[in-house]
Every structure is written in structure tokens, then in C-alpha cells.
Amino acid sequence: MEEQFKSGFVTVIGRPNVGKSTLVNHLIGQKVAITSKKPQTTRNRIRGIYTDESRGQIVFLDTPGMQQARNKLGEYMLTAASSSLKDADVVLWVVEPGNYIGAGEREILSRLDGVKLPVILIINKIDTVEKLKVLEHIDTYRKAFDFDEIIPVSALREQNLDDVVDTLLTYLPAGPMFYEKDEVTDQPVRQLVAEVVREKALHALNEEVPHGIAVTVERMKRRRGGSKVTDIDATVICEKESHKGIIIGKGGAMLKKIGSNARFEIERLIGHQVNLKLWVKVKKDWRDSDFLMRNFGYRKDEIG
Numbered sequence: 001m002e003e004q005f006k007s008g009f010v011t012v013i014g015r016p017n018v019g020k021s022t023l024v025n026h027l028i029g030q031k032v033a034i035t036s037k038k039p040q041t042t043r044n045r046i047r048g049i050y051t052d053e054s055r056g057q058i059v060f061l062d063t064p065g066m067q068q069a070r071n072k073l074g075e076y077m078l079t080a081a082s083s084s085l086k087d088a089d090v091v092l093w094v095v096e097p098g099n100y101i102g103a104g105e106r107e108i109l110s111r112l113d114g115v116k117l118p119v120i121l122i123i124n125k126i127d128t129v130e131k132l133k134v135l136e137h138i139d140t141y142r143k144a145f146d147f148d149e150i151i152p153v154s155a156l157r158e159q160n161l162d163d164v165v166d167t168l169l170t171y172l173p174a175g176p177m178f179y180e181k182d183e184v185t186d187q188p189v190r191q192l193v194a195e196v197v198r199e200k201a202l203h204a205l206n207e208e209v210p211h212g213i214a215v216t217v218e219r220m221k222r223r224r225g226g227s228k229v230t231d232i233d234a235t236v237i238c239e240k241e242s243h244k245g246i247i248i249g250k251g252g253a254m255l256k257k258i259g260s261n262a263r264f265e266i267e268r269l270i271g272h273q274v275n276l277k278l279w280v281k282v283k284k285d286w287r288d289s290d291f292l293m294r295n296f297g298y299r300k301d302e303i304g
């Protein structure tokens, strides 16, 4: 008998920085979510779509790392992550290797308690520990919760990722394709562009500055007359005047670096030349303003 086509939604949750976005990108084979070594990189719920035309379609919901909120943006991020449990068929909980379960993990465990969905534990970053240790870590987690599966992986090195896909397909219901076979995300190109700029700012800047950054794209227009150049105007928003100085850098060097790194990647993304202009604006305490957050793309009605 031919296997039925499977489809459904898989939410990817976990503490900040454990590698959720890296995992989704490598499962799909294309970058749909930005990543960085700084926690709290992902701010929205992002759909990443994996399609195997003969076996099934998996819609991953990459979510912001769960941690206590310190401002309205933090609350928004926590809602985006926790409410995804309502919209999913399967939960993928991503953790780092470890032989004890920390406070952050305990908090997530308590959220999973009432959840009726299959819960699969992913122990990520196994490239950073010895093989034998991983077995101990599996044991630690197995004692803490009745997981449907536990899969150790390295998202970065793409170890065991086929196992994740195969397992998910067994847990998903039979269903149709929700997206076209070559669609990898639901994000509009403008949003991808804004996120690439934010990623390059995260990579270039230190400490507290990146957390208060948002990026908006004001203009994105292909030049007329058969030209292959797209002009993009984007603004980096920060919280303080002193941060603005840091983002611009000496003689504009920092902004130039962020801009050229972003341009390189945006050109690959849209497949032709880009003329990227960046501005920097201060919006005091925007992370505690519903109105400003909305303007920068963090809309409560979209995550409820």
C-alpha cells in the first residue's frame, strides 16, 4: 500500500539561543530565519516550510526563545512562542546538552504539562560534547517528562536531521499540501530584507545595543528601464542617542559594515544587484510602546 501524504504544523520552542532557528533553516535547507550567538534573536513566529513531494509537507513554526519578559516586546515574544502550542500538531522542544535541567527548562516543562500534543525533545549541539555524555543527557530528560521521542542532533553540522524529518512524518496526520512545493516561508520579501539587516547589526554590535534594535524597510523598488538594480531604503531604530552613535560608528564605519554585509546577502536572496541605504533613528523606549511596536512589525493580532 502506498503511504499517505502527511502534512501539519510543528512548533519549535525552547530557551533563547539553543539553536531553534538554525535547526529550522537546516531542516529546510534554506535560510528562513536569522540566527546569532546573542539570545533573543527571533522575535516573531516564523513559518518555515519543508516539502517532500512524495511523503509530506511540514510547516515549522520557529518561535522566540522563551524567557521572562522585561518589557512589552518581551511579552509579545513570549505570547508568540507559547500561543504556537495551540496551533500545532507536534511540539519540538529544543535544548542544549546538559546533565541537569535548569530553571529555564523547568519553566518550559511546566508549560508542556497540560499539552495534549506529541512532544519530541531535540538535544541540539551534540557536536560540542562527547558521545557518551549525550546518552547521560538523554537519560536526565527521559526522567523529567514522558517524551514521545528524544533525538540528539547537531543542527549546524546537519547530524541526524533526516531522523527528525522521518520521525515528524510519522506523527503528522494525513493531509494536503498547504503551500506550493517551492515555498519556504510565509514572510514577505521586505520582512526578510529587514531581518537580514537586523542580523548583520546583531553580529556587528556588542552587548546591550542589539537588543533595542528594530529595522524597517521604507522603500524597495526595482529601477525602471530593464535595469537589474533594486534600490532599498531601510532604517535601523534604536532606543538611545548614545546607541545611535555606536551604530553609526567612527566616520560611519559601523553602519557601512552592517550595510555591506546585509547587501551581500540581500543580493543573493533576490538574485540581483542591490543599492542599500541605511538610516539610523532613535525611538525612545519603543520596546514598551504598543504603537511603535506595531509600526516595526510586532503585531499582537497576528500571534494571538
Ligand SMILES: Nc1nc2c(ncn2[C@@H]2O[C@H](COP(=O)(O)OP(=O)(O)OP(=O)(O)O)[C@@H](O)[C@H]2O)c(=O)[nH]1
Pocket (backbone or CB within 6 Å): 014, 015, 016, 017, 018, 019, 020, 021, 022, 023, 034, 035, 036, 037, 038, 039, 040, 041, 042, 043, 063, 064, 065, 066, 124, 125, 126, 127, 128, 153, 154, 155, 156, 157
Ligand atoms: N556548535 C553548535 N552551535 C550551534 C548549533 N545550532 C546552533 N548553534 C549556534 O547557536 C547560536 C544560536 O543559534 P540560533 O539558531 O540563533 O538560536 P535560537 O534558539 O533560534 O535563539 P533565539 O532566536 O534567540 O531564541 C548560534 O551562534 C548558532 O550558530 C549546533 O548544532 N552546534
Ligand SMILES: [Mg+2]
Pocket (backbone or CB within 6 Å): 020, 021, 022, 033, 034, 035, 041, 042, 063, 064, 065
Ligand atoms: Mg531564533
